[in-house]
Amino acid sequence: MKINLTVLLFAFLGFISFSQERYNSESYNVTLDDLKSSTFVKDSTANALVIYEKGNSYVDKDEFNLRTEVQYKIKILKREGFNNANVIIHLYSSERSDEKATKIKATTYNLENGNVIKTNLNDKDIFTEKYDENHTLVKFALPNIKEGSVITYSYTLISRFMFNYKSWSFQSEIPKLHSEYTTSIPGNWDYNIKLIGGRQLFKNESKVEKNCLIVSRGGSADCSNSIYIMKDIPAFIEEDYMTTKSNYLARIEYELKTFQDFHGLKNDYTKSWKTVDDELRKDANIGRQLAKSVDTEMLLTPEILNETDALKKAQRVYNYVQDNYTWNEEYKIFKEVSVKDLIKNKSGNVSSINILLHSLLDGAGIDVKPVLLSTRNNGFATKIFPVISEFNYLIVQASIDGKKYLLDATDKYLSFGDIPFKCLNGYGRLLDFKNGSDWIDIELETPSAIQYKVQVNLDDKEKLSGNVYVKNTGYHALNSRKAYYPNKETYLNKKQDKNINIEISNHQVLSEGKSNSDFIETYDIEYENSLTGDNIYLNPFIIKFFNENPFKLQERTYPIDFGYKDMYFYSFNLNFGEAYTVLETPKDLALNLPNGKGQLLISSSLLGNSLNTILRIKFNEAIYAPEYYPYLKEFMNKIVDIQTNSLILLKRK
Structure with missing residues (x-):
């Protein structure tokens, strides 16, 4: 039996990598394995990793404050992750009360010559800054940070603001192994609880604790005690074509529906x-x-x-x-x-x-x-x-x-x-x-569109010149109007700067009015070609819709939101006369996104002394679900490749 040694080698290396990652993600305690582990195979781009974090919110039985105890344990993997050692605690204040942060403790752990070195945060290095009339920031930076450090910090938040019970974010800009939130909510307070972001909880359990809160004159309340845990949470990385990240970050939020005091008086906060x-x-x-x-x-x-x-x-x-x-x-x-x-x-x-x-x-x-x-x-x-x-x-x-x-x-x-x-x-x-x-x-019924028609002549002296006709509709037209009408000269200069190999002249806007639904323009061009001996190499895409692929993530867990359906059309007609013959044209290609969600087509046709190349791109949806991301990523790769590497090769007769 033949054995593929390459496969075995990669499997062995993978085993070694995972065996080196023995993070203690079940506890706040720092272990030797936390310090020895130096990579995160699941996300090689991560510069830091939350090994463990926990929040615990409850109502204080003596003062009836909302208290939230938090703990964080973070591995610093790369120098770019040092900013995770700079901690900011946001506190809210009003005319009636202020939130407070107490019991702040922070420690940096390093492994030096086989010894564990602990460096504690000094109280004098904790600073308070007034942000605005309703917000105060508590700031501190953990000391002695290095690549490979493990940092821990904890504190307690004290708040009188029960209208919004303390929310908890399971996801952030760095990956997390374990995120846990426990809550104890007295029955007097009834909240709408929202789990946002679409990620599944590893654990979601609740039980009732009898008489958890006792007041004078025999008043008492039962508590709903809950535990929420998420594991192996990927970093949330923002990318083009999305709405605000708050729509997708995995978190839990609370909004008060009703409050009933111990005398039976009930206030409704959520209205119809x-x-x-x-x-x-x-x-x-x-x-x-x-x-x-x-x-x-x-x-x-x-x-x-x-x-x-x-x-x-x-x-x-x-x-x-x-x-x-x-x-x-x-x-x-x-x-x-x-x-x-x-x-x-x-x-x-x-x-x-x-x-x-x-x-x-x-x-x-x-x-x-x-x-x-x-x-x-x-x-x-x-x-x-x-x-x-x-x-x-x-x-x-x-x-x-x-x-x-x-x-x-x-x-x-x-x-x-x-x-x-x-x-x-x-x-x-x-x-x-x-x-x-x-x-x-x-929703918009009509797609926005960009249409280019380029007509170019190649004379017997190898000079390329012609005309460009552009018609934009929808949001593309809006963007063009907003760029053109306030400063026409700046608009034309920017267009010239984008096309350094092209000389633009006789620019005209054919559509009328700054709120016209279309934006139509035309201009003449002259541009250089690449000459090698008797051969002329010419890329027909003198104007590109996309200079690079905007989709670069390994995985995207939130929708691709273009906002509107989109169409692109590019026609390049080359008249090369009697002096040349065509040796090579751009390769024809037809590509579809799954379920007819988009189309890409490039085709070329030769008729006499004229070559016509057409590119059509259609995005048939305004919003694509995350499972379409790998297809869109490859779709965009093809578009960029076509625009960058398409070739027309002509030879002088």
Whole structure:
């Protein structure tokens, strides 16, 4: 029987590697194996590793504070991981109470000449810094850090803020072997508990402890004691095409639903949407501003008011608000909202501008409703129960001739029916104070697209010149308009800088208006070719959609969120006349993502003295599940390779 020695060698080396990694991930105690282990095979890129961490939250039986005891044991694998020895504890304060951090202890362990050297943190090296009026930072840095060090630190948090029970993050920017959180919650407090991030718990157990909390006059409460454990948690590494990482970091969070004191008095903190709708209807910054009528005849021209086509009228009202009022870059959707001040000052926050848009459209006979949403950087809004504080943006939905349009007048370059990219975060809450609010999907039916048509001539003196026609739609057009109209000269200079081998001239923008749905431009080009003897080597992709693959992770555990469906088209037509013959053209290729989720096609055709090469790329989904990541990664590799290495070889006759 033949034995593959190479396979055996790798298996042996793998065994050695794993045998060298004998981390004690079940305890806070530092062992000799923790110090001797020097690698982490599961993630060779990791510069540090959490071997063990534990949090324990409970209500103090004497002072009724919420106490959280935490312990961390971390291995420093590389110099780049030294920053994990710099610890910051965030404390919240209000007019009524302050959080405190006590019993801070920290130790660095090193193995030197076979001896374990312990270096303790001195109290004088613990610093307190006021961050803002509601936040204080406690900072310290563990001493004597080296590659191979193991650090431990622990402290106790004391808080009077029971509204939000202490949350716990199982995942961070470095991998973890063991993350454990135990809680003891008296029955007086009833919380909505959310496990976020989609990762499975290794252990999730709860039991009731009778009479865990006893007060004077015979009052007592039972406690729900829970233990949550996750193991082998990969590092969370941010990459392109994602919303905020808070949507995906594995963690547990709490929000108080009800509190009942020992006299039986019960307070409800989680409300129904019916209750919230009623509160918003009466709210001075939302409902009352929406209810106030505006003088449309004073603000709008007769041309707009007399327009009989509902869609055209809505578009003109929208353009009026866009052109005459400026967003002050503030969100503050639930405060400082005043349509009256906006009309006077010509500037206001998000709610003021879009509520004015809502009122003018309503006054013009258009069916409109406001929509609350959370932007991509703000995280997903909770759907299970109302959490108004999670919303940070307001837009308008207009219904015209059976079609719905989402509108935002804060951006002067947006087309009618478009909303900012930051608003593409899945869903929003449509407010209807008569029939009740409801969730709506924030989805785009039409893909955004980039289209290039390059026409090039190669004369008998080996000079390449021609014309480029570009048409952008959707968000690609929006980005181009925002780059072009504020400073046309800068726009053209940047375009020239991106194409150093090409000389651009006669640049023209053919589309009209800074809020036109398309952006169309054309320009002439001259560029150099690569000449070797009688041969000319030419890459047809003088303009590239992707210069590199944005997907570089070994594994991605969160969705690939482009925000919208996307299309790319590139046509390169080369007229080489009678002086040359074609020896080689780019290789044809057709590639599909699984389940028809995307297509890649490159093809070339030769007709007489003309060669035409076409590249089509389609992303048929706005959001791809993590299991599509390896396919998208390879898909992008192919795109970059095609654009970089495609070749046309011509020879002089």
